[in-house]
Amino acid sequence: MISIGVIGYGYWGPNLVRNFQESHNTKVTVVSDLNSSRLDLVKSRYPTIETTLSHVELIEHPHVDAVAIATPVGTHFDLAMAALQAGKHVFVEKPLAQTAQQARRLIDEADKRGLILMVDHTFIYTGAVRKLKDLVQSGELGEIYYYDSVRVNLGLFQPDVSVIWDLAVHDLAILNYVFHQQPVSVSATGMSHVPGKPANVAYLTVYFDSPMIAHINVNWLAPVKLRRTLIGGNQKMIVYDDLEPSEKIKIYDKGIEVTNRESIYQTLIGYRSDDMYAPKLDTIEALRREAEHFAQCVEKNTKPESSGEAGLYVVSILESASRSLSQRGIPVDVI
Incomplete structure (x- = not known):
């Protein structure tokens, strides 16, 4: 079972939490958001999931295997890079980054560490x-x-x-x-x-x-x-x-x-x-298929269909x- 930490519980985060939580080979361990009222929603819907206002605490969580990022585009690079450098696999909401240079750096970091980098190209x-x-x-x-x-x-x-x-x-x-x-x-x-x-x-x-x-x-x-x-x-x-x-x-x-x-x-x-x-x-459901595909890629160390390179193409x-x-x-x- 792959443990997921989700950063961001605004517009798209709830969909990620639901699908990763209900998938047969993943579970959501912790969710972080800067808005405490959003975290209250997490607690009411998923009493077993930990919550925190600190994304740093989530990334450094010892029981988190992978980090899913559902935050504004301008934060994607820093959050994804921090997660990769902490040894976590990364799932990023589209688009991957603000620039092609940032996307290439994330791809290189994931490759260097043997980690999965996947972009949420849901369609x-x-x-x-x-x-x-x-x-x-x-x-x-x-x-x-x-x-x-x-x-x-x-x-x-x-x-x-x-x-x-x-x-x-x-x-x-x-x-x-x-x-x-x-x-x-x-x-x-x-x-x-x-x-x-x-x-x-x-x-x-x-x-x-x-x-x-x-x-x-x-x-x-x-x-x-x-x-x-x-x-x-x-x-x-x-x-x-x-x-x-x-x-x-x-x-x-x-x-x-x-x-x-x-x-x-x-x-x-x-x-x-x-x-x-x-x-x-x-x-x-596309997001359910995507969540399960991410888990399979992590388990088998295979390249996702919406890989970092696919994200670079788009960016x-x-x-x-x-x-x-x-x-x-x-x-x-x-x-």
């Missing part, structure tokens, strides 16, 4: 996204042309990061997991409509060294909540709607057929439209996107 543990990966990797869609996502809602405004760092993280993690393509550059435009706060509306375009292009629309000022993605291939196309209670993925046998003549001006485009079907998806794009955003959309190389 890649959903049945829907795992099915997307199967469909893409099997070649059923053919050559991938585009990934087009709309991820919008009214709020939740974050005080320390832009909407890019809050919502686009999910799509970037999905891109890395499903397609295995390295980004070349990114262009980002956006706007802040709250004085003194980061951008709340943004549009990202990610370019790859292939015919595929990814476009991501993120917004905290939408009147409705949308979580819809289109994936287009030259054989089949997908509509993935995460808010659908059933049939989250629909596969369309639609596309175009190009006939080349002797002259470029004689190129003909035909349209193909056949059946649509919705594959059956598993209904396992590198976010960092370049932020620079592009400040320059009104000028493409910035992803290094």
